[in-house]
Amino acid sequence: MITQNGLETEDLRILEILKNKNSIILxxxxxxKDNGLENDINIKNVNKPVVKISAKTKEGLEDLYEQILKMFKLNEIEINDGEVITNIRHKNQIRKSxxxxxxxxxxxxxKMPIDIVAxxxxxxxxxxxxxxGENVSEDIINNIFSKFCLGK
Structure with a gap:
């Protein structure tokens, strides 16, 4: 994050590092005050999106949010393509199930005994x-097995 006070030596070193990184310049x-830093040649040479914000007044945060969505292509995820599991614990529980x-x-x-299958x-x-978060009760188990035909 660069302040409107101008670029300092440390800022220039960071800009050099950012050339090869997926990043947004804030x-x-x-x-x-707006001293036109977004037009500074050092910032333009990095060729990264520039977002002007005020952490104090929250101005520009919507622009930052939009740039983050673009960067990670979060607005391109199509849920209709199938199920999306976002919690690793849920994924592990589904796998175990x-x-x-x-x-x-x-x-x-x-043809194992039904008790073993149960x-x-x-x-x-x-x-x-x-x-x-539900508890598995004996009623659920009994309901499942009521559908089985247990003939010899």
């Missing part, structure tokens, strides 16, 4: 309940 204290369901499926395929299904439900 010109702060625009509420005090899928693994438990696959284990239950294999158990059914090799353990895997309960694990899957418990893993998902850690995401939703």
């Amino acid at each position: 010109l702060n204290k625009i509420d005090e 899928i693994d438990a369901l696959e284990q239950a499926k294999k158990g059914i395929e090799i 353990v895997s299904l309960k694990e899957a439900l418990e893993d998902l309940s850690e995401i939703t």
Whole structure:
């Protein structure tokens, strides 16, 4: 962040480093005075977006927000392309649940006792309940198994 007081030696060194970095140049204290720093040749040579802000009055923060969206292409994410899981804990719980369901499926395929299969299904439900905050009750388990035909 560069203030409207002008470029100092340290600012010039930072600008040199920024040439090869994904960055935004912030010109702060625009509420005090605007000395046209955005037109400074040293800033122009970096070829980075320049945003003028006032941290004190919050002026220009919307422009900064827009530049951050552009930089990280956050406004280009399409949720309609599929599910997006933004929490790594949720992703891990979903993965554990899928693994438990696959284990239950294999158990059914090799005709394991339903009690054994039920353990895997309960694990899957418990893993998902850690995401939703719900408790898995015996009613849910009983409801699932009421749909099974347990003939010999």
